[in-house]
Amino acid sequence: QVQLVESGGGSVQAGGSLRLSCAASGYSSSRYQYCMGWFRQAPGKEREGVAVINSDGSTTIVDSVKGRFTISKDNAETTLYLQMSSLKPEDSAMYYCAAYFNVGMLRYCYTRASAYNYWGQGTQVTVSS
Secondary structure, eight states, X not given: OXXXXXXXXXXXXXXXXXXXXXXEESOOTTTOEEEXXXXXXXXXXXXXXXXXXXXXXXXXXXXXXXXXXXXXXXXXXXXXXXXXXXXXXXXXXXXXXXXXXXXXXXXSOOOSGGGOOEEOOOEEEEEEO
């Protein structure tokens, strides 16, 4: 069973940096292609995609965080990262790691949350001004 466990959230002042980690287990990267990504949800708002990455390492970063956030994964494909810099108060949210898998190739990863069927429990990021 696929498990995703986030860590690294916390409180930081505007302009600061944080790195989120997502430990992924329960899947075989040799059998399945995957898309993994980071999503966030602020109180009263819909969950939105932030950054996604596929098995080949291709990434998509949404415009609101482009140039400030970077998504990456380790060589063992067991940990997903989100490096966040130049943080703004509007980046405050619960951040979630998510994934979906396919036997066939996944050239493009969706940034909409509804495409993902495996989710972590989330980690809170709070940016103060």
